[in-house]
Amino acid sequence: MSIAYTAEQILELAPDSSAGKAGRDLATASKWKNLGCNEQAIWGECQGSGASPYQTRADLSGPAFKCSCPSRKFPCKHSLALALLCSASQALFEEKEPPAWVSEWLTNRGAKKRKETNEVEKSPEQLEESLLAKDKRKQDRLSRVQTGIEELELFISDLMRQGIGTVKKQPFAFWKSRAARLVDAQAPGLARLVSECAEIIARSSDWEDALIDKLATINLICRAFLKLENLPPELKADVLTAIGFNQSQDELLSGAGKCLDDLWLVVGQYSYTQDRLRVQRNWLWGKGGQSALVLGFAHGTAPFDTMLIPGLFYRGELVFYQGSLPQRALIKSKHSEPSIAPFVSGLPSVGAALSSYASDLAKTPWLDTVPFLLEEVIPLRTSGGKWWLVDKEKNGLPLIVKEETGWQLLSYAGGLPLSLFGEWDGTTLKPLAAMKDGNYLRLQTLEV
Numbered sequence: 001m002s003i004a005y006t007a008e009q010i011l012e013l014a015p016d017s018s019a020g021k022a023g024r025d026l027a028t029a030s031k032w033k034n035l036g037c038n039e040q041a042i043w044g045e046c047q048g049s050g051a052s053p054y055q056t057r058a059d060l061s062g063p064a065f066k067c068s069c070p071s072r073k074f075p076c077k078h079s080l081a082l083a084l085l086c087s088a089s090q091a092l093f094e095e096k097e098p099p100a101w102v103s104e105w106l107t108n109r110g111a112k113k114r115k116e117t118n119e120v121e122k123s124p125e126q127l128e129e130s131l132l133a134k135d136k137r138k139q140d141r142l143s144r145v146q147t148g149i150e151e152l153e154l155f156i157s158d159l160m161r162q163g164i165g166t167v168k169k170q171p172f173a174f175w176k177s178r179a180a181r182l183v184d185a186q187a188p189g190l191a192r193l194v195s196e197c198a199e200i201i202a203r204s205s206d207w208e209d210a211l212i213d214k215l216a217t218i219n220l221i222c223r224a225f226l227k228l229e230n231l232p233p234e235l236k237a238d239v240l241t242a243i244g245f246n247q248s249q250d251e252l253l254s255g256a257g258k259c260l261d262d263l264w265l266v267v268g269q270y271s272y273t274q275d276r277l278r279v280q281r282n283w284l285w286g287k288g289g290q291s292a293l294v295l296g297f298a299h300g301t302a303p304f305d306t307m308l309i310p311g312l313f314y315r316g317e318l319v320f321y322q323g324s325l326p327q328r329a330l331i332k333s334k335h336s337e338p339s340i341a342p343f344v345s346g347l348p349s350v351g352a353a354l355s356s357y358a359s360d361l362a363k364t365p366w367l368d369t370v371p372f373l374l375e376e377v378i379p380l381r382t383s384g385g386k387w388w389l390v391d392k393e394k395n396g397l398p399l400i401v402k403e404e405t406g407w408q409l410l411s412y413a414g415g416l417p418l419s420l421f422g423e424w425d426g427t428t429l430k431p432l433a434a435m436k437d438g439n440y441l442r443l444q445t446l447e448v
Contacts, residue, residue, distance in 0.1 A: 014080055026080075027085045029085065032085065041059045044056055055067070056082045062307060141245075149222045152218070167211070193214065193217065193221075197211055233322070237321075257321060257322060263315050265286075267421045278300075285421070292328075315334070315335045324363040369425045389420060408441075413434070432445060
């Protein structure tokens, strides 16, 4: 089995820095025995503190890992070490038939994939009954959401009538209780936006304008929902998604969503915690110029359900969620192992990026963030300590970046143009990666 991963890319999979360091320490041949590989996996045994060695295996096309050690981290240090050792010294891995503990794992993985892709056969009567029940649940929820939205509109109207300055004295519970009512009304997307109002007041010195913008966005979504039946299908999907309705992944994968087969670069990635759930944002950029956001989710120390490594290409088919602006996507299939390849092309200037953003905003007025991949730009730091990204026409975008990351980016550029990928929220650009001379640099983001 050939391995396309570099040591840096393997360490991107580490759940924390201590696991990465421990993995590096174990990535020496003297600590392993019975190393082997085939076209599907690599494996080996690492002696721990117990009598029996830990049995470690990895399917690097996923990637996926399994180890018999008791660690609750994933991937564990043994899994990382095995992959690092293979990356550095592939000749140590003899191609042979896998032992039973590897074969069983590969068989179980294959069975799980087949189960996920094969739908349970239902009779026409069962299908009709299921569809009727699903439609009733949706109508019941729409009724509850409408009640919640009518209350929310009255709440916003009262705020504006009393004057926006009065909310500064309100406790956090003022917003939290309103958000809780929206959760009860099954509108979690609106509940999140209402909670953000409290955060705006707490963190901003010029909070008034930001709060009015947020309330205007909330009101726009509410008004759109009340005219839902008159909207085109794509905009209707946008409104329901903003409110918190989830689109069925099974339906999307079975043909409801737009599919696109391409060579995809994992151009940006970061994770954060939201409501005790770990969320990973994976930005992909196709060779044809289409961007895609693939979300991964996990509880506690569990691995993300989607494992993608920044800086690598994957040949595969994505299916996009319904909406006016195809952005969020699911991985429908991967046709090849990850590889290193020439980088994709992006937007030629700041002006082109802002024009693209204006076009996206016209389609989805409550759009939160959009991806920017800019070419031929130079990072700089002003005398006042502000970070900017400037193109060859001397037009710039303000960056929101950690100080040490800004200096790292400045050093990487060396005063010369590079390509930069990040998220634009309408006011600032959060850089996630830089590319120059065929090399990829992942950037550390501010905490979300």
